Amino acid sequence: MRLDKFLADMQIGSRKEVKKYIKDRRVTVNGQVITSDKIQVADHDVVTFDHQPVQYQKYFYYLLNKPQGVVSATTDPRDKTVLDLLKDKDQRDDLFPVGRLDKNTEGLLLISNDGVLAHQLLSPKKHVEKEYYAEVAGILTVEDVAAFAKGIIIDGNEQTLPAEMTILAVDPKQECSQMRLILHEGKFHQVKRMVKAVGKEVTYLKRVRMGDLSLDEELALGDYRPLTEAELALLKNAVK
Template structure:
């Protein structure tokens, strides 16, 4: 009777299995289709993890690299969430897992804390950056010789609003180069000496703040009804008078930029610049293929034709979409879907002018880096 060596048998089994797996792995790599771990549409805080049947296979097959949930006594209560990390064209999805923070304000006491956003910010200790923008040449028109209106100069210095600055000028409380100025349209150079109450005032240094806006906050610098505004969320960012660039509806979440740089704000707000914005849209009903095609071809609303740059279905039940658009009309995304008979349940802006929500949780803000500011100023259509 032939005896089998157990060690040899196991060795052959292991080597054969390893070789098979190695060949499969190398065959996959040889196809020249590297996995991409990011998706321009899938960056929302409201990821629901729903996928299209036509695009995805069962989730369990692609969790090879996903760490399992710990089961020891110390970590029994630790919670993990599955995170979709994107996919390339004609590729399988990539998944991972992240630990849910024990200090998640949404889970505090089992209830949602509505006032959690205005109690501080993890960037509060961050020093305000000094921007070296000498490389960026100012965009001057024929009528602009680097002079600005005196009321704007005063407002930029953080003294008061432009309207209140006009009142100070009319009262003769402002001096320019030693001369009292009472003319409202008076223009000054940035090198002029402007004095108020015996003190020299200087224009503010530029400040750029990016906020991940939560729901129930109004996008305005002042609300006569004393409702919560986005200014409450960035009040601790700086002493300078900053203002929001554009606006987001009360129930719309996502990226909102603040600055005191009027030139950049005007550029980003001008329709001719075609600033790129990406939204994650959640609808009340599944969207049909016919309506997708209609959106791609262009929707005619009461104020004209609206074209989108890209649209993608993100969920299995076809209720979550990614929409890329450069049109800046009021409530444009909600009006597009209302025109087709859908109600937008949730709307989240995940990308704005090349800025993303990476490492910026809901209700928090951060300063832009110098590189980001230069990219915005040099941005081309």
């Protein structure tokens, strides 16, 4: 890889800016000051900028505990986005949320620049499980569980794939319920639309799992961290 591309990819500056940094003798490769941006560097080369080592990384993966009130988008003219939650040092132009959570839905959201993995995780053909915890206005019943298990018709005359609902609690006095739901697809507002189709309403929604990757409960709302190698392996295994 050319040295200027290497540095630009690592957010040292634009291609034009890093060319100037190189000419200004601010870059070394293997201890030698380099003044040509056309030099090729490999994985084993040691590159520094202003005496600080620059380690090349192609893909980035962050596990975010999305709070309510932010949108799953790269930019938005009105609302704060999930990318706005990243610290300056982690900001990159190529990062994006993998899939969407509604503005008022909380929980697990993957932020990455790996388009191939993102496509595989979201592809209906891969049937990667997404698990949600929901609080519902209304009394969930065993009939609702059976209907979800068969797949139901939601508004817009859309047919859902079979989904696994578990009723966690029911409060007859408050006329509310708690449930977990496992989906194998990702239709727009799907959980809310499925619950509406059986005559109830979602009042709180949180995604807790994607594939075998579970939300880190130690992450406060709005916090994030890089995926571990083991967690990344779980995601990649889910799409094989």
